[in-house]
Amino acid sequence: MSQFPAVAASDADTEMLPAVSDGLIRLEQVGLTYPGPPPVDALRPCDLTIGTGEYVAIVGPSGSGKSTLLNVLGLLDKPTTGRYLLDGHDTSLMSEGKRTTLRAKTIGFVFQSFHLMPHRTAEENVALALVYQGTPAKVRRERAREMLEHVGLSHRIGAVPTTLSGGERQRVAIARALAATPSLLLCDEPTGNLDSKTAASVMETLDELNRNGLTILIITHDQTVADHAGRTVTIRDGILSED
Secondary structure: OOOOOOOOOOHHHHHHOOEOOOOOEEEEEEEEEEOOOOOEEEEEEEEEEEOOOOEEEEEOOOOOOHHHHHHHHOOOOOOOEEEEEEOOEEHHHOOHHHHHHHHHHHEEEEEOOOOOOOOOOHHHHHHHHHHHHOOOHHHHHHHHHHHHHHOOOHHHOOOOHHHOOHHHHHHHHHHHHHOOOOOEEEEEOOOOOOOHHHHHHHHHHHHHHHHOOOEEEEEEOOHHHHOOOOEEEEEEOOEEEOO
16 A cells, blocks of 8 residues: 555644644543433543554443544544643634534544445545535545555445445445545444454554554454554543553
């Protein structure tokens, strides 16, 4: 695979989102409580720093708060306490519109369910990730083909999801997540719907992306998946801990 391209922030982006901290991810006493009755402390106030290029697994049993943490890190949910800095930008000070812009520029998502459009080809599914950025159609197609080649699927660009294996569908989903050249890839149980052999192939793809410099954070309950990461953080009852 070729070196994963980095994204240079424009002057306009820098002005809109002033950098105030080192590290790609930094949580400072971040917590999230869902209102009741009774209120639920889904994520207890915690500190966490993840540097650029790290490969981190977040592990814990069902109901431990993994999905809540993913939603906070992905700027899908706003914490009720603390401060979350992403790529040096204080998201706690942003409007929802600016959070959406930062999410689109910085984060790619890979889910357990592939979320592919069933009647669109692999190329079209990947290209859809760039539609809302106003990218011209020709550039979208070129970028989609480049990303599919990047994950080893250049021979399947015209295939629809129903003709793809589970591993191929997940690699299409990874290519789609990479289309906007994110700084961070958030993966939620990326091998949960795959057999062990196919899961190993998908993990090899993620390993290679990390070796090429992409920061990856995987939410998983599977220790085999977590072992691919260079660092493991545990969450239980909404409390983060790290050996």
